[in-house]
Amino acid sequence: MSEPTLVDQLKQKFGAAITGANLENVDPWIEVAPEAIVAVCAYLRDEPSLAFDYCNSVTAVDYLHVDEKKAAKSEWQPHLEVVYHLFSMQHKHSLVLKAMLARWRDDEVGELPEIDSVAHVWRTADWHERECYDLFGIHFLGHPNLRRILCPEDWVGHPLRKDYEMPLEYHGIRGR
Amino acid sequence: MSTVDDPRTIEFDVRTDEMLVNMGPQHPSTHGVLRLVLRTDGEVVSEVTPHLGYLHRCAEKIGENLTPRQFIPYTDRMDYLAGMNMNLGWALAIEKLMKYEPPEKGRHLRVIISEMGRIASHLVGMGAYGLDLGTFSPFLYAFRERERILDLFEEVCGARLTYSYITVGGATADLPPGWLEKCEAFLTQLEPIIVEYHTLLTTNSIFIKRTAAIGVMSAATAIDYGTSGPVLRGSGVDHDLRRDGEEIYTAMYDGYAFEVIVEKNGHYPKDHQYPAVPQEAILGDCWHRFYVRMLEVMQSIDLVRQGIDRYSRASGSYGEPMKLNQKLPKGEAYLETEAPRGQMGFYIVSNGEAIPWRARARSSSFCNLSVASELCRDCLIADVPAIVGSLDIVMGEIDR
Amino acid sequence: MASAINKLLDWMLSGLGLSVSADSAVGYIVAALIHITLIINLVAVGALVFIWLERKISGRIQDRLGPTRVGGKFGWLQTLADGLKLITxxxxxxxxxxxxxxxxxxxxxxxxxxxxxxxxxxxxxxxxxxxxxxxxxxxxxxxxxxxxxxxxxxxxxxxxxxxxxxxxxxxxxxxxxxxxxxxxxxxxxxxxxxxxxxxxxxxxxxxxxxxxxxxxxxxxxxxxxxxxxxxxxxxxxxxxxxxxxxxxxxxxxxxxxxxxxxxxxxxxxxxxxxxxxxxxxxxxxxxxxxxxxxxxxxxxxxxxxxxxxxxxxxxxxxxxxxxxxxxxxxxxxxxxxxxxxxxxxxxxxxxxxxxxxxxxxxxxxxxxxxxxxxxxxxxxxxxxxxxxxxDEGWAALPTTTAEPAKPAMVERGAATSLAPRLAANQGRGN
Incomplete structure (x- = not known):
């Protein structure tokens, strides 16, 4: 499997849903529109020549400069990336998918951005998406059990966001 | 008023209540601070819900605020029973991003150290599994041998649990003089002892009764849940990153002879030397997961021997640790390595500064544990420790 | 034993002009107390010994020493120390x-x-x-x-x-x-x-x-x-x-x-x-x-x-x-x-x-x-x-009057061969 042909194959199949690709990076990645993520993932898993039956990890990266000086020089707009690392047990090849999300839905602070859950494509994604929800505040639509997993259930905020601030106090315990 | 022979009355009379029981976070057999909520009907468990996070130490957030070399000690504290392998995973991921290739001597040093780490980790896994099944002695035997590995590690880096030894670019120091002989002597002494462990556990009929055909996981389920390491291979999936991984990792094992420990046609590699698979055992049950671990110890002994041989013939440097605040190239890299408990993945996003923009640890135990609720459906209470123990989890790695 | 105690009491109290009959309840109560004291001690001391033994044996099985300090050699007083701890x-x-x-x-x-x-x-x-x-x-x-x-x-x-x-x-x-x-x-x-x-x-x-x-x-x-x-x-x-x-x-x-x-x-x-x-x-x-x-x-x-x-x-x-x-x-x-x-x-x-x-x-x-x-x-x-x-010696029962509550014991062998011996023993009581 080579990435350029895969990108072409996916573009043929999904058209505009494949929004971009970076083939120069150490791990080349393909960018998928958030609406199409489930369809693309299911295709990647079920297409025999690809057979990405193993999901290594689902995670996210928060792109936001808290420092205004840096933000001014930044080459990207603030956004969230959901990153999927896939592997094929059959063909022993791997793939990175990305989906770009706004940091807040409709740019309203506090409204969690939404993306479809792939937990029913790979069961691995179940807990990984819970972790993303917990630490990044991404709402995975259609997830069977979207609760916090590492932080306590009554925790406020999503700690791995760059603008997260530790609470002053949690149940009488000093936070910072 | 209903009559006695009204079936509903009888149904009501014999109805039993379900009970929710908290197993953990303080419980002898949950390997740290795992909390399992069991829904039980008498001795039968109908549902197991794991609750995590009691050991969450924000390792990923810390990773966004430290340089890669500063982060090495934090990787030790993820799978604290295999610190060396954690160091290696992180170091290799950074090296992948930096496109750095360690010198030959450094490669062999890493093989020796990480395979020794695997032996130590599997010894604990084995002993603790005995403990889960109610036999205490193998645990202490296992610790007795592990102690000697820790002595060897102490000689190498001064630490016994959190080593921070393998580092980005190589290792913090070369192996001390005379160490290889001690290591070789230890392996010679360990090999016959493994046979004793087989007698005490693997072939013990009570042990077989408790583990065979318990917690059976099909290969499809194992892949679907993203399990890895002995848990995956115990289900008969022929996958080992030391052979099938990415180039930068498999290059470490270039020229090493080893077979992936997985059952093929009813046989494990070289299993004629070890007790045969009992009749009762089904591929993918607790017994197979345990057996894969036991055979991997032998495999690692063999690999360490090969490593010692190659290391002593290699010349040159063992590598040069990267500078503490060296700038990382822009880009992102994800690398999984075969840690004792499965595939430990590190994901690094760098924007060209010395401190990564994002550091992510994909933990093997995290995925391995997620299958527990599937395996524990409708088992007995006593099977819960047997199944969770066979997954061999370390909470430090799950909660990070 | 009860009758022996009664006899002893009889002898001790005879100076006061009192007498105790051979099957007096006093003797039975005292005998019962002595027995139960012995048994409780056996169980309690036994537990002390066995817990120590368990530690020593398990220690040896597991390639370690077990207790070694308390009480000098072999740590034989370890259980007592633990008992003190438990009491506190x-x-x-x-x-x-x-x-x-x-x-x-x-x-x-x-x-x-x-x-x-x-x-x-x-x-x-x-x-x-x-x-x-x-x-x-x-x-x-x-x-x-x-x-x-x-x-x-x-x-x-x-x-x-x-x-x-x-x-x-x-x-x-x-x-x-x-x-x-x-x-x-x-x-x-x-x-x-x-x-x-x-x-x-x-x-x-x-x-x-x-x-x-x-x-x-x-x-x-x-x-x-x-x-x-x-x-x-x-x-x-x-x-x-x-x-x-x-x-x-x-x-x-x-x-x-x-x-x-x-x-x-x-x-x-x-x-x-x-x-x-x-x-x-x-x-x-x-x-x-x-x-x-x-x-x-x-x-x-x-x-x-x-x-x-x-x-x-x-x-x-x-x-x-x-x-x-x-x-x-x-x-x-x-x-x-x-x-x-x-x-x-x-x-x-x-x-x-x-x-x-x-x-x-x-x-x-x-x-x-x-x-x-x-x-x-x-x-x-x-x-x-x-x-x-x-032969449980029921036949010989009437001849042994010393301990009416108990059947007399017959050593292995026919009652006939024992009967004279039992008769001879009768007078000694027990």
Whole structure:
């Protein structure tokens, strides 16, 4: 499997849903529109020549400069990336998918951005998406059990966001 | 008023209540601070819900605020029973991003150290599994041998649990003089002892009764849940990153002879030397997961021997640790390595500064544990420790 | 003993012009107190020794030393130090616990454990060392051993902890089902001896070790191992320690106990271990008779007078205790070697294997007794015919007036040969 042909194959199949690709990076990645993520993932898993039956990890990266000086020089707009690392047990090849999300839905602070859950494509994604929800505040639509997993259930905020601030106090315990 | 022979009355009379029981976070057999909520009907468990996070130490957030070399000690504290392998995973991921290739001597040093780490980790896994099944002695035997590995590690880096030894670019120091002989002597002494462990556990009929055909996981389920390491291979999936991984990792094992420990046609590699698979055992049950671990110890002994041989013939440097605040190239890299408990993945996003923009640890135990609720459906209470123990989890790695 | 005390009292009080009759209640009360003191001490000291032994043995099994400091050599006072620690600990009780039941549960267990010793003989012969000589001794001991489960169930029920409840329910299921094969195994020696009197059973095994009931015939040999399994299960030792399975149930029925109350459960456990071991030795392993009848070869029998009789009994006592300690050590050895069974496997072991095997062995013993009466397995050295003649000495009862409550003991052999000796002994009292 080579990435350029895969990108072409996916573009043929999904058209505009494949929004971009970076083939120069150490791990080349393909960018998928958030609406199409489930369809693309299911295709990647079920297409025999690809057979990405193993999901290594689902995670996210928060792109936001808290420092205004840096933000001014930044080459990207603030956004969230959901990153999927896939592997094929059959063909022993791997793939990175990305989906770009706004940091807040409709740019309203506090409204969690939404993306479809792939937990029913790979069961691995179940807990990984819970972790993303917990630490990044991404709402995975259609997830069977979207609760916090590492932080306590009554925790406020999503700690791995760059603008997260530790609470002053949690149940009488000093936070910072 | 209903009559006695009204079936509903009888149904009501014999109805039993379900009970929710908290197993953990303080419980002898949950390997740290795992909390399992069991829904039980008498001795039968109908549902197991794991609750995590009691050991969450924000390792990923810390990773966004430290340089890669500063982060090495934090990787030790993820799978604290295999610190060396954690160091290696992180170091290799950074090296992948930096496109750095360690010198030959450094490669062999890493093989020796990480395979020794695997032996130590599997010894604990084995002993603790005995403990889960109610036999205490193998645990202490296992610790007795592990102690000697820790002595060897102490000689190498001064630490016994959190080593921070393998580092980005190589290792913090070369192996001390005379160490290889001690290591070789230890392996010679360990090999016959493994046979004793087989007698005490693997072939013990009570042990077989408790583990065979318990917690059976099909290969499809194992892949679907993203399990890895002995848990995956115990289900008969022929996958080992030391052979099938990415180039930068498999290059470490270039020229090493080893077979992936997985059952093929009813046989494990070289299993004629070890007790045969009992009749009762089904591929993918607790017994197979345990057996894969036991055979991997032998495999690692063999690999360490090969490593010692190659290391002593290699010349040159063992590598040069990267500078503490060296700038990382822009880009992102994800690398999984075969840690004792499965595939430990590190994901690094760098924007060209010395401190990564994002550091992510994909933990093997995290995925391995997620299958527990599937395996524990409708088992007995006593099977819960047997199944969770066979997954061999370390909470430090799950909660990070 | 009671009459001897009464005589002593009579002699002491005669100066005051009072007299005490030979069967006065005072003597019986004092005798009972002495007996129970001895038994409690045996169980308590036994527990101290066994806990230390368990630590030492497990230490050696696990390639370590075990306690080495307290009390000088071998750490032999370690248990005492721990006992002191336990006494100083806070006596905790969970909020939702049923206070009264929670508090008495350990004592119920401990009392049941002690009660079994009342009918266990420590030396035999015509004047056995036994607290209360019962002609249904085996029945009594097996029945009382089963009572210990009450304490456990009370503890589990009253603790208001789910783990305790699980432990108690497991214990109840396990003990109740193991009583069946245990009883069946105990019946086999009873069948051979023709008596439920433990002294009779013990006396019949005198002589060489070939006379021990374990070697009586193939059926008894197998029965002994079934008994050992069932006994281990009925006192909740590994691999059957489900009621306190620490890897599953935290600590089972005693999860919520602390301090001295907890240690009472412990003492009860070790007491029961000792009593089932001694029961095994009486039923199968020749009771107070050593492998070679040293005492009778040296003439240390009651027939040669009081002092030799006492020395002989002392040797018998050592024999019984030694066999008991060996039995306990075997249980300790098993515990530190084997993994634990699951509850359904424990029940299957009992109902599918132990019970049918015990039943068949009982039948086997019947067949052997019927076809080869008076023959032991080894015993192509034909044992003397009268060895196995059944005689509990009821016929001689009226002649022994010293101890009206007890049937007089008949040493192995026909009543006729003993009758003169009994008559001669009559005057000595005991």
């Amino acid at each position: 600990k806070e006596d905790l009780m969970p909020d939702g616990a049923d206070g009264f039941l929670f508090k008495i549960a350990p004592y119920v267990s401990f009392a049941a454990s002690i009660a079994a010793f009342i009918a266990i003989p420590f030396a035999g012969g015509p004047y056995p060392w036994i607290a209360q000589h019962l002609n249904t001794g085996v029945f009594f001991v097996v029945a009382v051993l089963g009572l210990e489960v009450f304490g456990v169930i009370l503890a589990g029920y009253s603790s208001a902890s789910k783990w305790s409840l699980f432990g108690a329910m497991r214990e109840a299921a396990q003990v109740v089902s193991y009583e069946v094969p245990l009883g069946m195994c105990a019946v086999v020696p009873v069948l051979i001896a023709g008596s439920m009197d433990m002294v009779v059973i013990g006396n019949q095994q005198a002589g060489l070790f070939t006379n021990w009931f374990i070697f009586h015939d193939p059926a008894t040999f197998i029965t002994f191992w079934v008994y050992l399994t069932c006994a281990t299960a009925s006192v909740n030792r590994a691999p059957f320690d489900l009621a306190e399975a620490e890897s599953e149930l935290v600590a089972g029925f005693h999860t919520e106990y602390s301090g001295l109350r907890w240690s009472f459960f412990f003492m009860a456990e070790y007491g029961s271990m000792l009593s089932v071991s001694i029961l095994a030795s009486v039923l199968f392993l020749g009771a107070w008779n050593g492998p070679i009848p040293v005492a009778s070869m040296l003439g240390l029998t009651a027939a040669n007078g009081d002092v030799p009789g006492y020395i002989g009994n002392l040797l018998g006592l050592l024999n019984v205790l030694f066999k008991g300690v060996v039995g306990v050590s075997v249980m300790i050895w098993i515990r530190w070697t084997l993994p634990r069974l699951r509850i359904d496997q424990v029940m299957a072991t009992c109902l599918k294997y132990c019970t049918p095997i015990a039943a068949v062995m009982f039948l086997g013993a019947v067949v052997w007794q019927y076809n080869l009466p008076g023959r032991t397995f080894f015993g192509l050295l034909a044992a003397p015919q009268e060895t196995f003649a059944v």
